[in-house]
Amino acid sequence: MLLSDLLFPRTCPFCGRYISDQQIRETYLDWICPDCWRRLPRTEQDLKAENSTETALTEGKTVIKKALHLNRAGAYLFYEKGHPIQQVIHRMKYRDEPEWGIYLGRQAVLGWRDERFFDEIDVIIPVPLHPKRLRERGYNQSEYIARGISEITGLPIDTTHLTRTRNTPKQALQDGEGRKTNVAGAFAVNHPEQLYHQRILVVDDLITTGETMRSCLQAMRAFRGATISVFALCKAQ
Ligand SMILES: [Zn+2]
16 A cells, blocks of 8 residues: 555545555546446447437437437436436535546546547537526536546537526426426527537536426527537436
């Protein structure tokens, strides 16, 4: 054991086990132990153009896909109830540990096997929080995920053209129908002409029913001629 391990012990957020400097050197991972890394609930959606994330947004209908200007959609991990990923997402969103977004965003790009997914993009737009919620929380977790993606791809992040105009109650408190009316029209765009014909990657932390993202995509139709892809860190099963 090295002195630095004693001074700055790192423990795996999934199993609580200690992560040694030797493991870090061997695996290049300093935030998760190798066993939990292998067992992450990956969706494999990087290999499937048609997948449950896309279906949540389009309900499987090509006509809706076209209307929303949706190019591709995919999630990196499944959000499984009872799996430690739930804890990590909770810490990222509510416990002032947004760095998880950077780790996981980075890792998603490194592990994504369809290289074109991130190649054919000009700019990343994280799903914005309402300014009031942003002030309360102090950060937007989706922006941290976008930063992780940007570190690896070099793509710029844009946080000015898409804004949240309505502060909606937390999604978990809403039932199915309430959710629809709740997020519809919750987003607006600024200077859309600056993003005409751009290839945009919208990034969110978690897609459940897809209502929030669909509302985002509706607003982004103002970016005329833009091709829009969606990346979610997690997709609820
Ligand atoms: Zn572990």
